[in-house]
Amino acid sequence: MQTARVVGTATSTVRHVSMRGWKLLVVQPMQTDDITPDGHPLVAVDAVNAGPGELVMITSDGKSTSELLNYPRTPVRWTVIGIIDE
Numbered sequence: 001m002q003t004a005r006v007v008g009t010a011t012s013t014v015r016h017v018s019m020r021g022w023k024l025l026v027v028q029p030m031q032t033d034d035i036t037p038d039g040h041p042l043v044a045v046d047a048v049n050a051g052p053g054e055l056v057m058i059t060s061d062g063k064s065t066s067e068l069l070n071y072p073r074t075p076v077r078w079t080v081i082g083i084i085d086e
Helices: 062-069
Strands: 002-010 024-029 042-046 055-059 079-083
Antiparallel strands (some): 002 024
16 A cells, blocks of 8 residues: 555546446655655546545555456556545
């Protein structure tokens, strides 16, 4: 798991069948101080209805993402799994 800041949303005209109906967020991974960016922004499936500016937890755990999306071989790598209270 890693913390990230939601910086926007992503829109796609063509999606893999496992992503239909899911909101896509653009998230910026953060270092441990939750202020300094850590790498490039990522696209993640939103499982918790997070919004712009919120600090969230993201995971790249494929098994939990497959279970969440109810699709065993999804190409989704990153999932927002929690909103961190500030």
